Amino acid sequence: MTEQLIIFDTTLRDGEQSPGASMTKDEKVRIARQLERLRVDVIEAGFAAASPGDFEAVRAVAESIKDSTVCSLARATEKDIRTAGEAVAPAAKKRIHTFIATSPIHMEKKLRMSPDQVVEAAVAAVKFAGQFTDDVEFSAEDAVRSDIDFLIRVFGEVIKAGARTINVPDTVGYSVPGQWGDRMAQLIAKTPGAKNVVWSTHCHNDLGMAVANSLQAVLAGARQVECTINGLGERAGNASLEEIVMAVKTRKDVFGCDSNIDTSQIVPASRLVSQITGYPVQPNKAIVGANAFAHESGIHQDGVLKHRETYEIMRAEDVGWTANRIVLGKLSGRNAFRQRLQAIGIELESEQALNEAFARFKELADRKSEIFDEDLQALVMGEVEEKDDKFKLVSLAQHSEMGEKPVSKVVFSIDGKEVASESQGNGPVDATVRAIEHQVKSGAELLLFSVNAITTGTESQGEVTMRLSKDGRIVNGMGADPDIVVASARAYLNALNRLATAPKANPQQP
């Protein structure tokens, strides 16, 4: 019999802990809506107590999502749990996920608490969370380096206190599959009350084994996997949702379970997360990389043409790959534009937002004859981005000639006031960034500059990511335009806008 595997997506919480991947409220709601279309069971929308902005974002997700359970993380304190409870209150289905560290190193050096105090705090946290919802999850942070008998004791106590899901995290990505599976099997066999709860696994990818460890835990009896789109997450990332889902689906014979996921929404989810966070997907990434279904060798191509299954174990269409189909052009009207946005899951807040997006679409269609879904996504991202921004691009003129130093003249606004700035540079992008910096004087360090073609052909829009670092904070800025110098200016200003917003707390810090 096939059992159900619960997919708990933490892109909006652990994923957001990747350097520079911090998301605004609107961005979180857009991703949450896509996660709902993907039919994930639980959306961890954030860590509500981290800041007022995080609280608002979790609450906004709780207000917009109907089908998936909406969850907030909370440390094992009354203040964190109350804030999480208030943030998820509007959700149709809500969960509080509370955690405390259980390894000797974390208890002694980070928490400065004795094991008895940790058990007491864990039990009190679960009981208190139960006042806000019946659906309480408990995690033993750094379970991988915790004493197994102590874990059994903590888990037994929190089950008695009302926890419904017990999550076992490999917080530091230290485990290997055989060991992780054994640990899960022992916990399920020895914890009092184990049969009354769902066992969950949460693995980090420091040694590249997050997916393998999670799947081994599933074989040992875990029925919830915590994962993220594109494997986004703290340091080397979390287990990747698309790989877990497709592994259990493709190898049902091995795992004996399946998920509720609508796999045709995987690629759109991957693209959206990549666009919003500024984390490009490597071409050879399983399932969602551009080359994941491309056959290069003649022997493979010949085999696939004769009989697909000779070299393919999954169908590209089943995970949402479509050839870039032309969807709109310059003669398309406002209604066709609105309908196409709805079809790809983009809902704009107001008629004014739709009108603004439509005006930008017309502008783009004048310069690019074929508009694909990917173009629409990038275009709408630009619209949403610009609403409350401190820095906005007004115009850009740039001149380059072989053998000459390029010059860029940028007009942009700072808090609504227009400024013009001109600079030379090594290349057109360098000149543009120098012109902006000449006025802003942010002093930020550029850590990464990357350009990707959104679709195929030289007519494609360029999507630029700029990663900036300042005072220990890292942010990613994104911009898209058929002119990659304009896209670069947008990306740089977008990163400056992100630096101008308040930093967030990290839930793994005390």
Ligand code: KIV
């Ligand atoms: O990695 C971890 O331990 C976590 C917990 C808070 C679940 O993210």
Ligand code: ZN
């Ligand atoms: Zn984690």
